[in-house]
Amino acid sequence: MAALLAAAAIVLSQLPAWAMLVLLGVLPVLVRSWRLPQPEALELDAQGVTIIGRHKQVMARPLRVIRHGPWLAMQTPKGWQHVFADQAPVAELQPFYQWFWVKRQRG
Incomplete structure (x- = not known):
């Protein structure tokens, strides 16, 4: 299209x-x-969430996060990163969901 x-x-x-x-x-x-940029690994530590893929990115606070069922989309300074259901089960992503929820900013 x-x-x-x-x-x-x-x-x-x-x-x-x-x-x-x-x-x-x-x-x-x-x-x-063209391929959709997908992270190879996610790490959660004291500095924030580290997204390892084509580029290594550290997010101290989330910009935008969309969560729909097992699918997760995160806006980073270098673009959107997507984690699909076949890449990680919901149980493994739960700490990341909690971190995004705690660090969210309204406004």
């Missing part, structure tokens, strides 16, 4: 024909190579 919208935007733009062809040629490669 996103690729179709991007292709439509490229075609409807006022770019020269050669630039449109280049962008339309590169678009499938970019769409195929």
Whole structure:
């Protein structure tokens, strides 16, 4: 869906024909190579939550957290990180849920 919208935007733009062809040629490669950033490990310590994945990030306080059943999404300074049900059971994520709840800020 996103690729179709991007292709439509490229075609409807006022770019020269050669630039449109280049962008339309590169678009499938970019769409195929993009992967949702997923953490490989989560650690909870005195400094906060450490998310280890493509980048190592330490969150002293949560920015935004969305929890829907076993799915967890965390907004970090480097983007959103998602933990799905097949990556970690709810019992293993419970300390993280508690930390996010205690450190939340309203407003």
